[in-house]
Amino acid sequence: MSLxxxxxxxxxxxxxxxxxxxxxxxxxxxxxxVAACKIDCLETADxxxxxxxxxxxxxxxxxxxxxxxxxxxxxxxxxSWARQQNAEVLILETAGLCHRxxxxxxxxxxxxxxxxxxxxxxxxxxxxxxSTADIIAITKGDMVSQAEKEVFRDAVETVNPGARVIHxxxxxxxxxxxxxxxxxxxxxxxxxxxxxxxxxxxxxxxSYCAGxxxxxxxxxxxxxxxxxxxxxxxxxxx
Amino acid sequence: MLQKITVMGGVDKNGxxxxxxxxxxxxxxxxxxxxxxxxxKTQLIADIEQYREGEAPTGRQVLIDGHPYAHDPLxxxxxxxxxxxxxxxxxxxxxxxxxxxxxxxxxxxIASPETVINTVLTVANQLxxxxxxxxxxxxxxxxxxxxxxxxxxxxLISNAxxxxxxxxxxxxxxxxxxxxxxxxxxxxxLVVTHDPTLMLMAGRRVIxxxxxxxxxxxxxxxxxxxxxxxxxxxxxxSRLRDTLRSGQQITDNVPNKETQETWQAxxxxxxxxxxxxxxx
Ligand SMILES: Nc1nc2c(ncn2[C@@H]2O[C@H](COP(=O)(O)OP(=O)(O)OP(=O)(O)O)[C@@H](O)[C@H]2O)c(=O)[nH]1
Ligand SMILES: [Zn+2]
Ligand SMILES: [Zn+2]
Numbered sequence: 001m002s003l004x005x006x007x008x009x010x011x012x013x014x015x016x017x018x019x020x021x022x023x024x025x026x027x028x029x030x031x032x033x034v035a036a037c038k039i040d041c042l043e044t045a046d047x048x049x050x051x052x053x054x055x056x057x058x059x060x061x062x063x064x065x066x067x068x069x070x071x072x073x074x075x076x077x078x079x080s081w082a083r084q085q086n087a088e089v090l091i092l093e094t095a096g097l098c099h100r101x102x103x104x105x106x107x108x109x110x111x112x113x114x115x116x117x118x119x120x121x122x123x124x125x126x127x128x129x130x131s132t133a134d135i136i137a138i139t140k141g142d143m144v145s146q147a148e149k150e151v152f153r154d155a156v157e158t159v160n161p162g163a164r165v166i167h168x169x170x171x172x173x174x175x176x177x178x179x180x181x182x183x184x185x186x187x188x189x190x191x192x193x194x195x196x197x198x199x200x201x202x203x204x205x206x207s208y209c210a211g212x213x214x215x216x217x218x219x220x221x222x223x224x225x226x227x228x229x230x231x232x233x234x235x236x237x238x
Numbered sequence: 239m240l241q242k243i244t245v246m247g248g249v250d251k252n253g254x255x256x257x258x259x260x261x262x263x264x265x266x267x268x269x270x271x272x273x274x275x276x277x278x279k280t281q282l283i284a285d286i287e288q289y290r291e292g293e294a295p296t297g298r299q300v301l302i303d304g305h306p307y308a309h310d311p312l313x314x315x316x317x318x319x320x321x322x323x324x325x326x327x328x329x330x331x332x333x334x335x336x337x338x339x340x341x342x343x344x345x346x347x348i349a350s351p352e353t354v355i356n357t358v359l360t361v362a363n364q365l366x367x368x369x370x371x372x373x374x375x376x377x378x379x380x381x382x383x384x385x386x387x388x389x390x391x392x393x394l395i396s397n398a399x400x401x402x403x404x405x406x407x408x409x410x411x412x413x414x415x416x417x418x419x420x421x422x423x424x425x426x427x428l429v430v431t432h433d434p435t436l437m438l439m440a441g442r443r444v445i446x447x448x449x450x451x452x453x454x455x456x457x458x459x460x461x462x463x464x465x466x467x468x469x470x471x472x473x474x475x476s477r478l479r480d481t482l483r484s485g486q487q488i489t490d491n492v493p494n495k496e497t498q499e500t501w502q503a504x505x506x507x508x509x510x511x512x513x514x515x516x517x518x
């Protein structure tokens with residue numbers, strides 16, 4: 001049983017859901033059965049927005065767990081759920097990923113959604129989530145000038161020269177047709193089990209993982225990494 | 239270089255074939271897109287921007303130099319087909335005018351950026367009411383200054399062959415000069431407008447109705463004459479504005495007989511033009 005597994009990631013409020021709602025509407029018009037799943041930290045209202053399209057929707061909340069790891073350990077389950085819904089396209093929207101993480105998986109189409117308003121330095125800071133994506137959807141072009149759009153696109157392409165950039169307006173849906181085409185052009189995956197994450201997850205095994213809340217060296221164990229402040233300035237020594 | 243964009247007609251909101259079956263647009267041309275709100279002006283522009291391939295809802299097809307654009311992931315087509323000068327009146331990037339233009343010129347791989355940046359500034363200053371300097375911060379420009387800079391930048395730095403100008407009438411800049419500058423640089427200029435001067439300044443106008451391209455008119459010599467009258471009037475008004483703003487008083491009681499005659503002539507022409515059309 002095959003499935004086009006589409007991963008949609010991006011900073012909070014970048015327009016992920018807005019862009020995908022238009023894209024899913026186009027997919028449905030082409031007769032493609034779609035399911036959507038949203039993985040978030042504490043709560044989300046995105047399920048209601050996806051449900052308005054009349055498609056199967058699932059929600060995963062990581063709550064007390066690191067959302068990145070929660071995401072990785074549930075990929076197989078999300079796959080099986082989508083297959084049970086007879087979907088041929090699955091849209092998996094994830095938020096809450098730390099900027100050290102990237103959700104991209106080999107064989108899955110990964111779309112990173114980023115908006116024009118975040119500033120020219122942000123593409124660099126987002127790092128692997130942007131640099132491992134297949135498609136970068138840039139939203140909110142209606143809020144900036146043509147010149148800013150072009151300069152921002154360049155900043156994005158510097159971080160990920162191989163990706164295809166698509167300008168999408170989350171309000172009007174402009175550009176979502178290109179997203180639909182890209183999804184349909186993706187080769188369906190036979191199974192997700194055994195596929196590799198394109199970027200390893202950060203380790204997180206310390207006392208705070210186990211629920212510790214008190215600050216201080218004596219409360220810490222496991223994987224502990226301390227800041228290196230470098231040589232202290234000689235003037236302060238006297 | 240791009241020679242031609244063709245829009246092949248699709249269907250209107252009722253699913254009837256739109257009357258205009260083919261619309262070719264060439265570099266250096268100004269095409270006005272007119273019609274009431276909701277008539278489909280924005281959709282037409284969106285179709286061009288997205289290179290529609292006969293898909294719903296309009297079913298239009300867009301050809302670039304006569305060929306449908308192949309959606310090949312390895313060949314994603316022109317990077318920017320359409321540059322927009324929209325209702326946007328301000329910049330969000332916090333840097334100087336100079337630094338920003340230099341960065342944009344670098345992104346566009348422009349060979350002699352200093353010359354181009356100077357020209358952009360000259361153009362912007364020509365269009366804006368208040369002068370702007372290279373060291374001004376982008377985010378602090380007035381609406382008029384920002385628009386003027388956007389026009390200069392799109393004409394000279396952006397390499398998109400098609401420029402979309404959306405409702406520039408409220409921009410606080412010399413919009414007729416703005417259009418002239420854009421088309422002089424070999425752009426295909428599409429103007430969405432409700433302003434008669436701008437409509438007549440375009441060589442042709444497409445009239446949108448009920449979601450479809452309904453009529454396509456070439457601007458007649460009579461209309462061009464009217465446009466020139468209107469443009470001269472606007473020049474007078476802006477000269478008057480400058481005079482009053484600079485603190486001067488006007489004491490002569492200027493007889494406006496001449497002006498009245500012009501306006502009579504204008505109404506006569508307008509009447510005969512519309513009569514001529516309904517007779518056809
Ligand atoms: N002006 C403008 N607003 C947009 C655009 N795309 C999205 N928005 C708005 O941005 C806000 C956030 O959009 P969402 O689609 O909820 O963003 P998201 O990335 O799914 O958000 P989370 O899942 O909560 O992280 C909403 O108010 C949208 O209406 C766009 O292209 N232009
Ligand atoms: Zn969302
Ligand atoms: Zn931990």
